[in-house]
Amino acid sequence: MTTSTSARPAGPGASHRGLQDPTRRPGEWAILQFLRGSATIAILTTAGIVASLFPAAISFFREVQTVHGVSFLEFATGTFWAPDFANPSFGVLPIVVGSSIVVVLALLVSVPVGLLSAIYLSEYAPARVRRIIKPALEVLEGVPTVAVGLFAFWFLRPTAQEAFPNLPWTGPFAILIGGMAVGLITVPLMASVSDDAMRQVPQSLREAAYALGDSKARVAIRVVVPAAISGIVAGIVLAASRAVGETMIVLLAAGAGNPNLSFNLFAGVQTMTAFIAGKATGDIAQGTLIYDTVFAVGSLLFLVTLSLNLFAIRFVRRFREVYE
Amino acid sequence: MNADPTPEHALPDAAAAPTVGSSMPGGSGSSETASTGFDLSTALGGARADDEERARAEVVFEADRLSVFYGDFQAVRDVSMQIHAKEITAFIGPSGCGKTTLLRSFNRMNDLIASARVEGGLRYHGEDVYGEGVSPVIVRRKIGMVFQKPNPFPKSIYDNVAYGPRVLKWKKSDLDDVVEESLTRAALWDEVKDRLDQSALGMSGGQQQRLCIARAIATKPDVLLMDEPCSALDPIATLRIEDLMRELKDEYSIVIVTHNMQQAARVSDYTAFLTVDIDDESGQRTGELVEMDRTDRIFTNASDPRTEAYVSGRFG
Structure with a gap:
């Protein structure tokens, strides 16, 4: 026994002296810096966007004020948006309303469809079905929006007119179709976030309701959905944020160009994103008013989505605290 | 002493x-x-x-060679017992002996687990609980349940108690009375009458459990199943729940699963002792009923040596 012990190399405990590492580790330091740098990229990107958007936006407001005599209030409340006309007009309301219509229509589609999908996935679907539906939903989320836009413009719009010929369809575009198509692509987001929130609801709450003789559908609606409501609201806000920022679908299906304030769902209505995408082509020169206009609208859009996302994050936090 | x-x-x-x-x-x-x-x-x-x-009042439950399985795993084997009305029946036994599984088979809560199935007979007032056409929803309306961990809904105190009556579509005008009566019965009314609209999650653990009892008795079920109702509570809250059980005994048949032998001795009229049978070959642990008798006999004069060993603290 003693002989075999002495044959082994001495372990680190053999000597009680020397707690310092004799080898230096420069690799550790480099790895740390690399990881830290990667984590910083997202933040730097946001800062870069702000830095590129806002100076041009500020110069836009200065220029419309001095050259065209348009105050910020007139910009925010004006109802004719034609910044590139010979006699330009800078009332941003038509495109803000266009974006708002898209958000409302998209949520009208994605909230009920997404929520019902989530109830099915979380409360009803057997594990085997879940394993198929979840990735399938993610495929829809991954379809390039330009493809969805083409689908909306070339298929949904004519099909809708065939199905409902008596509705007042005007021209090749319809914001109704664009908004609903945006709603369809936000269904997976809505379903996924709501499903996660509902699966967080402790099983003990469902058992409490079942033990009181409640049926499955009512347990889902009266216990699970209310208990998951903060997460579901977070999903709605994220879907709204996504709809505000959606570009290709609305550009293709709802068009870009109508300068008037319009609530006509059956005609093209311009959104903030469609305006930017339509104007930001290679032939606008830096420093011109129209160039600055694009950045001003971009800043507005950025602020809207930022506030929506901050709101959603607050809700998600609250929802995390419910059961702890 | x-x-x-x-x-x-x-x-x-x-x-x-x-x-x-x-x-x-x-x-x-x-x-x-x-x-x-x-x-x-x-x-x-x-x-x-x-x-x-x-x-002894009439028989509420009669189990006849009742077995419960989770998939291929047999959790409870061949339990035959009678549970009488207006008595407190305690299930005691070591961990894994199937007490909770057995209890949950009485109101078909095990139906919520996809792999669970039952063999043998279980009659409730003579009617087969697992018979064809029997609705688990209706079963659970007659047989209420209180769980191990207090599980109030994240709703107001009032809405928690009113949940069951609303499921049964009782008249809105009656709800106030039902809520007051149930909370009074659960010895909670005086503590909460001024904050019925506040969230139940702000209550202490003992209050939450009494709220869960109030919620369970609001619809006046016939039986109250209690699955270790005091295991998450401190001794004072535990004694309050035990007092409450003794009071509720006038109106309800109560079946309680407990890890705490003193609790079974204190509150129950009849006690069923279950144990674990470990299969020599497969190592499967299956619960079995050893004996069921008046509680005083189980604790002082058990007929099976395994019961005696358990209640005297020699194992489990």
Whole structure:
């Protein structure tokens, strides 16, 4: 026994002296810096966007004020948006309303469809079905929006007119179709976030309701959905944020160009994103008013989505605290 | 310690003894009467055992070789027992002996687990609980349940209690009364009457559990199943729940699963002792009923040595 012990190399405990590492580790330091740098990229990107958007936006407001005599209030409340006309007009309301219509229509589609999908996935679907539906939903989320836009413009719009010929369809575009198509692509987001929130609801709450003789559908609606409501609201806000920022679908299906304030769902209505995408082509020169206009609208859009996302994050936090 | 006869205990005996002769024709039925040495004594003894049986209310549950499986795993094997109305029946036994599984098969809560299935018979007032066409939803409306961990809904105190009545679509105008009555019955009314609209999650653990009891009795079920209702509570809250159970016994049949033998001894009328049978080959652990008897007999004079070993703390 003693002989075999002495044959082994001495372990680190053999000597009680020397707690310092004799080898230096420069690799550790480099790895740390690399990881830290990667984590910083997202933040730097946001800062870069702000830095590129806002100076041009500020110069836009200065220029419309001095050259065209348009105050910020007139910009925010004006109802004719034609910044590139010979006699330009800078009332941003038509495109803000266009974006708002898209958000409302998209949520009208994605909230009920997404929520019902989530109830099915979380409360009803057997594990085997879940394993198929979840990735399938993610495929829809991954379809390039330009493809969805083409689908909306070339298929949904004519099909809708065939199905409902008596509705007042005007021209090749319809914001109704664009908004609903945006709603369809936000269904997976809505379903996924709501499903996660509902699966967080402790099983003990469902058992409490079942033990009181409640049926499955009512347990889902009266216990699970209310208990998951903060997460579901977070999903709605994220879907709204996504709809505000959606570009290709609305550009293709709802068009870009109508300068008037319009609530006509059956005609093209311009959104903030469609305006930017339509104007930001290679032939606008830096420093011109129209160039600055694009950045001003971009800043507005950025602020809207930022506030929506901050709101959603607050809700998600609250929802995390419910059961702890 | 408890054998120490207090004067209060001694008094009635001393007072009763001299009256034996005079009150004889009345037949008071006390043990002193029997000791007078008549032929009558044996007859009286027999009559008392019969009386004891007759005094027990009707049978609520009758399990006949009831087995519960989770997939291929047998959790409970061949349990046969009767549970009587207006009594507290305790299930005791070591961890993994299937007490909770057995309890949850009584109101078909196990149906919520896809792999769970039941073999053998379980009758509720003579009706097969697992019979064809029996709705688990209706079963659970008659057989209420209180869980191990208090599980109030994240709703107001009022809405928690009103949940069951709303499921049954009771008239809105009755709800206030039902809520007050249930909370009073659960010894919680005075503590919460001024904050019925506040969230139930702001209550203490003991209050939450009493709220869950109030919620369970709001619809006046026939049976109350309690799955270790005090295991998450401190001793004072535990005693309050036990007092409550003794009060509720007038109206409800209560079945309680408990890890705490003192609790079973304190509150229950009848006790079922279950144990784990470990299969030599597969190592599967299956719960079995060892015996079921009056609680005092289980704790002082058990007929099976395994029961005796368990209640005296020699295993489990």
